[in-house]
Amino acid sequence: MKIAVLYGGVSAEREVSLSTGKQMMTALQEKGHEVVGVDFHPDRLQEIIALDVDMVVLGLHGKYGEDGRLQSVLDMLKLPYVGSGVMASALAMDKARSKQFFQGAGIRTAKELVLDRKLYKEAQVETLEFGFPAVVKPNHEGSTIGLTIAQSLADLKAGIETAFKHDTTVLVEEFIAGTEVTVAVMGGKGAVRALPVVEIVPKNTYYDYESKYAAGGSEHFVPARLDEATTALLQKQAVQAHEALGCEVYSRVDFIVPPDGSAPVILEVNTLPGMTPTSLFPDAAREIGLSYPDMMEELITLSLNK
Template sequence: MKVAVLYGGTSKERDVSLSTGKGMIQALEQLDHDVIGIDFDPHQINTLWEQLKQVDVVMIGLHGKQGEDGKVQGLLELMGIPYVGSGVLASSLAMDKAKAKQVFAMHDIPIAHSQSFHYRQSRGDIERTIKQTFSTPYIIKPNQEGSTLGLTVIESDEQVADAIKTAFTHDSDIIVEDYVSGRELTVSVLGNKGDEQALPIIEIVPKSKYYDYESKYAEGGSEHIVPASLDEHMTELIQHYAQTAHRALGCETYSRVDFILHEDRGPIILEVNTLPGMTPTSLYPDAAAAVGLSYAEMIQLFIDLTLAKYS
């Protein structure tokens, strides 16, 4: 098959996307597909059309804005080109943390208390409201960003002003939420609508205090325990929440759902990643390996599921 891989892009997660794209391209070549690697540039749409009009399917290895937020998905739909992964609405909803939380709450999936703010609001009013509403530790982060970019864990009032400023450099809206301590867990979801399955739960043990950018992508930055050491009831509950979140947002083919397991409150959902990382240190390939899928077999399965959807 002729398969295009969109990678790179213009978001602040470009470096991660370059690594994801490289992994996808190598796997597709290993599978003997005819592969076109495209470093996505939204200003070169005419060139993109010429590159894509002959392909059978597109794999999206982009992360962050203009890749994971529904814009590229909408473009491919307008072009009439099949692509792997979630559609426009699910991608956009999952990227918007505040909206996604509303959807999770509607489906009785436990969430952390949060509040969002827009850049047109007075910075002084925002700072005052945050300090009156939240008790340390809590998190200030962009509403639409990934890989913990622009995120600050607030441990004292002196951090708030700078954290607000940092978050607003990434997005026009920011979200403030309670910091929930506990075990970092993630669940990969796989399958077409109505036939999704949750893969084995992974526990992430970061080498640093918090699961930050370095912990996610640096070699040896964190340890992945798969399957996570949980009793049967807790395993089934978390996998149920993951599948419910995936379906509630309307995700397709694959996603990864992140949780914190609090000692008293139980599992708290953090977010759904519609285009989870596929780098050598990424979590989704680890979960696939736990059910006997090599990286290349996982990529082929994504394509097979996609073509079944379009047939």
């Protein structure tokens, strides 16, 4: 097939996307496809309109790539692409709204306070229902961009200002201590399955940007060191979250597993998860016998059938 890989983009996750795109192109070429690489920019839509390919693979992350906008352009051009459609992509990028869908599916979420830049006043955070530490993050960013773990009111206010530099909506959430895990989800309609749970042990205090993408920044245990019941629950809820948002083909669902035995807490669904050399989705695929090129071929096949 002739396949276009869109990568790069203009979001804060551009560097991650460049690495993802490179890996994807190499893998697809190994499978014998003719691959066209496009460093995507929304000001150069003519490059997309002019594409003459059988399939588009999205190696983009964040705004203008993962949020449904580009998917809508591809839909109008009748260009088939890998992954979720417009609505699911937009919902998954909106952390506050997606949490409402998770709650509707019976999945535990962290307590939260949603702040709007135009309406924000410091008095809104003088008293937090859930106290400190608190997590502050932009509502529409990934890869821990603009994230702060606030230990005090001063930290919280500074963290909110940082997050507002990246987004007009900011989420303040209770901090849930525990084991960070992620569940890759793959499949077509009626045949969606969860891959083995991956446990993440960051070298830094938190699973921050460096821990995610620097070589040796974190250790991944596949399968996660969890009991069977917790593993089964995480896999079930990952599929539920994927389907609640209307995701297609693949996604990656992040959770925290508290040490007290209480229910796992869902963090977010990633509709275009990282596919870099240190990424989690390929780790889970490898555990079920899918090499990186085989995994990409499977995603192409599922997308052709969606």
